[in-house]
Amino acid sequence: MNEHIEQLVRDAHESGDYMPLIAEIPYARMLGIRVMRLGEEMIFHLPIKADNIGNPMLPALHGGVLAGFMEQAAMLHLMTSMHSQTFPKIIDFSVDYLRAGLSRDTYATCQVWRQGRRVGNVAITAWQTRSEEPVATARAHFKLD
């Protein structure tokens, strides 16, 4: 792994500030993903942005953007909880859309349900107004190195 990224990962684990690492991931930067640390909790934040809109008539967040945000959140959450030096690789991803993702700021939290030696299972919940009313839930498996 590239030394610069490796250093950013180490710094992020040490300081708890993952924004410099996110800034180096082009896809995460394009979506505009942010992360907040509240103690040991991580809350991922996707501020509203015109380029993330799918259908401009509704207007609604593109379902793929919401899913991409949730996948990225799961990956970072897993890296954090494992103190991993490398990016986990996605094996599968399954998302349920529960409500229309409107043109609003979106938040996500993750839960690692199982972390084996080779595979991790992460559940992701995304919401816009209240965490009890998710716009989407997802789960992903990652291959761990």
Add this chain to the structure above:
Amino acid sequence: MTIEQRAQSFLSVLRHCQLLGMTVEQADENGLVIKLPYSDLIIGNPVTGVVHGGAITTLMDTCCGISTVCYLDEFEICPTLDLRIDYMHPAEPGAPIFGFAECYRVTPTVIFTRGVAYQQSREEPLAHVVGTFMRMGKGTIDSQQVPAASGGTA
């Protein structure tokens, strides 16, 4: 309008898809192919240059969603109920990714779609996808018209 023109006009209004440079490559009664060009915007791993899974999810959500125009006589808004992607192997950096999707069951309430993401050949998929879409418009289509009917009823 032909199926291909309807697919193109659908894709052309989706702002995020325009940002990623997605284009309709082929659309007929058998399904839809959309191209996602490689670009720096969609890199998920800055070390290897491998495309982010989210970009592939976006391609396949769009492709499965628009594939409904291959089967519906009139345009209907069909939001995604759920989508599942299984990754066979990572995409080769630098090359475009194609998404193919087809509807394999259309009911008055929901549409079941499936597809693959691939680079060289549809026979060697990067990912397999299934997606279910909700029909919000009037249920006008006769589900008997849809070939290869299988799956559940709703």
